[in-house]
Amino acid sequence: DTGVSQDPRHKITKRGQNVTFRCDPISEHNRLYWYRQTLGQGPEFLTYFQNEAQLEKSRLLSDRFSAERPKGSFSTLEIQRTEQGDSAMYLCASQGVLSYNEQFFGPGTRLTVL
Amino acid sequence: DAKTTQPPSMDCAEGRAANLPCNHSTISGNEYVYWYRQIHSQGPQYIIHGLKNNETNEMASLIITEDRKSSTLILPHATLRDTAVYYCIVSYGRPDKLIFGTGTRLQVFP
Numbered sequence: 001d002t003g004v005s006q007d008p009r010h011k012i013t014k015r016g017q018n019v020t021f022r023c024d025p026i027s028e029h030n031r032l033y034w035y036r037q038t039l040g041q042g043p044e045f046l047t048y049f050q051n052e053a054q055l056e057k058s059r060l061l062s063d064r065f066s067a068e069r070p071k072g073s074f075s076t077l078e079i080q081r082t083e084q085g086d087s088a089m090y091l092c093a094s095q096g097v098l099s100y101n102e103q104f105f106g107p108g109t110r111l112t113v114l
Numbered sequence: 115d116a117k118t119t120q121p122p123s124m125d126c127a128e129g130r131a132a133n134l135p136c137n138h139s140t141i142s143g144n145e146y147v148y149w150y151r152q153i154h155s156q157g158p159q160y161i162i163h164g165l166k167n168n169e170t171n172e173m174a175s176l177i178i179t180e181d182r183k184s185s186t187l188i189l190p191h192a193t194l195r196d197t198a199v200y201y202c203i204v205s206y207g208r209p210d211k212l213i214f215g216t217g218t219r220l221q222v223f224p
Contacts, residue, residue, distance in 0.1 A: 002157070033211065042201055042214030043158065056211065091157050100208040101148075105157025 004106035006092050012112045013082055018041070020078045021109045025094030032075050033103060034067055035091040036060065045089055050074060082113045117141070117203045126196075132189040134218050136202030139183040145206055147178060149187045151198040152154040152217070158201065161187065193223045 003026040013019050025032050030051050035043035046065070049059045051072040061067075064082075069075040079086055089110050093103040119137040126132040128181055138147065149161040162169055162176045164185070168178045170177040175188040203209075 004157075026144075031210075035212075040129075040216070042199075042216055043212070045211035047211065048210060093157070101146075101163055102160040103158075103209075103212060106157065107155075108157055 002104040002106065004092060004094050004104050006090075006109050007104040008109055009107060010110050010112075011051075012114065014114050015082060015084060017082055018078065018080045018110065019082060020055070020076055021090055021092075021094030022071060023075045023077070023094075023106060025092070026096065026104055027073075029094035029096040029104070030072070030100075031095040032069055033093040033095070034075070034077050035093065037089040037108070038087075068088075079111075082111075084113045087111055087113045117204050117213070118215055119128050120200075120215060120218045123221070125223060126189075126192045126222050128194060128222055128224050129191055132192040132196065132220055132222070134187040134189075134200050134202075134220065135184065136179065136187070137184045138202070138204045142205050145180075145204045146209075147176065147185050148203040148205055148209065148212070149174070149176065150201045150203065150214075151196075152201070152213070153195075153198040158214075161200075192220075194222050194224065196220065197222045209219055 005024045007022045033048040034046040037043040049069040064080045067077045089108045091108045093105045095103045148163040150158040152158045164176045178185045200218040
């Protein structure tokens with residue numbers, strides 16, 4: 001257990017539905033990252049926050065995706081109008097000032113879009 | 115695109131040293147080499163990182179060649195729990211996004 005938690009761990013939804021995932025980072029970690037991982041591939045960067053500011057978004061993050069970190073603590077990732085291609089593991093990681101070389105990953109949320 | 119090249123898979127006998135190679139021929143002078151691993155159904159886990167000197171911690175050793183174009187991660191006494199996908203990543207110090215490739219799938223057998 002790295003101290004990063006994600007909820008839910010698994011989500012099955014029908015195409016066209018909206019889903020929201022939550023990530024709780026290690027307390028006082030100022031950076032929070034979202035990655036997506038499909039079967040057989042390494043994780044792909046989606047976006048990251050420093051405190052509440054979203055500093056970078058990947059071109060993978062289409063208009064249907066939105067991420068927030070309103071108080072600089074937990075973060076949410078919402079996918080609107082899900083498509084089958086959104087099926088993947090969504091990973092969250094946090095990084096602190098004192099552990100600045102290491103990202104601590106959560107267990108991930110596995111999304112299946114039917 | 116990932117800036118590293120790793121073999122897709124390797125095997126290692128339990129108790130023996132596992133030596134995982136990585137090529138990063140386009141690494142720049144101020145880029146570090148990071149290693150993470152991902153055990154099945156878990157998030158990636160940081161192992162070690164280095165700039166140009168060899169590094170060792172409680173998990174592994176990292177050997178970086180003098181020209182910095184390649185490196186080797188060494189697990190000195192592999193156990194079955196070391197079976198995982200190992201990712202070699204190059205990034206600037208205090209990396210922001212990590213660029214993962216497809217890694218090396220290490221299978222440790224009894």
